[in-house]
Amino acid sequence: MISGWVLRGLVTAQLVAIVGQPVFAGVYLSGDFDGLRMHAMGANLTTSIGYLQVIAAVVVWVRLRQVWPFVASLGVVAAETVQYFAGQDGALWLHIPLGVLTVAAVAMLFVAIWRQPVKVVEHA
Numbered sequence: 001m002i003s004g005w006v007l008r009g010l011v012t013a014q015l016v017a018i019v020g021q022p023v024f025a026g027v028y029l030s031g032d033f034d035g036l037r038m039h040a041m042g043a044n045l046t047t048s049i050g051y052l053q054v055i056a057a058v059v060v061w062v063r064l065r066q067v068w069p070f071v072a073s074l075g076v077v078a079a080e081t082v083q084y085f086a087g088q089d090g091a092l093w094l095h096i097p098l099g100v101l102t103v104a105a106v107a108m109l110f111v112a113i114w115r116q117p118v119k120v121v122e123h124a
């Protein structure tokens with residue numbers, strides 16, 4: 001049961017971190033170079049939380065027999081990883097639309113994980 005709460009905590013932290021990304025990108029695009037530094041730090045934070053979330057989702061899968069949080073968390077962190085390299089390459093044709101989609105995906109995952117009751121499953 002604690003794994004379900006850890007997953008909720010991580011998806012919440014991830015949402016907060018990723019929502020900052022377009023804000024910092026906007027600060028940078030307004031001409032303040034500190035915005036790019038903050039955006040790079042936010043990228044490290046977001047993806048690190050994303051990978052921790054995958055580990056927590058594996059525990060939820062094993063202990064609570066719910067596979068969908070793992071599949072969804074893996075999809076999100078895969079998108080974030082592509083996003084990370086697209087950002088470093090300056091491939092903005094990919095980075096900006098994928099960034100918008102990834103923020104939306106994390107917001108949807110946040111709602112889905114918080115709506116799901118954290119329950120104990122009886123093992124046969």
Ligand code: HEM
Nearest residue numbers: 021022025040043046047080083084087088090096099100
């Ligand atoms: C809507 C969301 C996002 C927008 C609009 C956005 C926009 C940008 C922009 C304008 C740049 C500068 C590129 C350049 O100067 O060539 C950038 C760089 C970068 N972005 Fe994003 N980004 C978003 C989300 C993300 C996310 C979610 C991640 C990580 C998971 C990320 C990781 C990076 C990285 C690693 C860089 C390179 C930083 C550096 O050069 O030090 N971005 N992004």
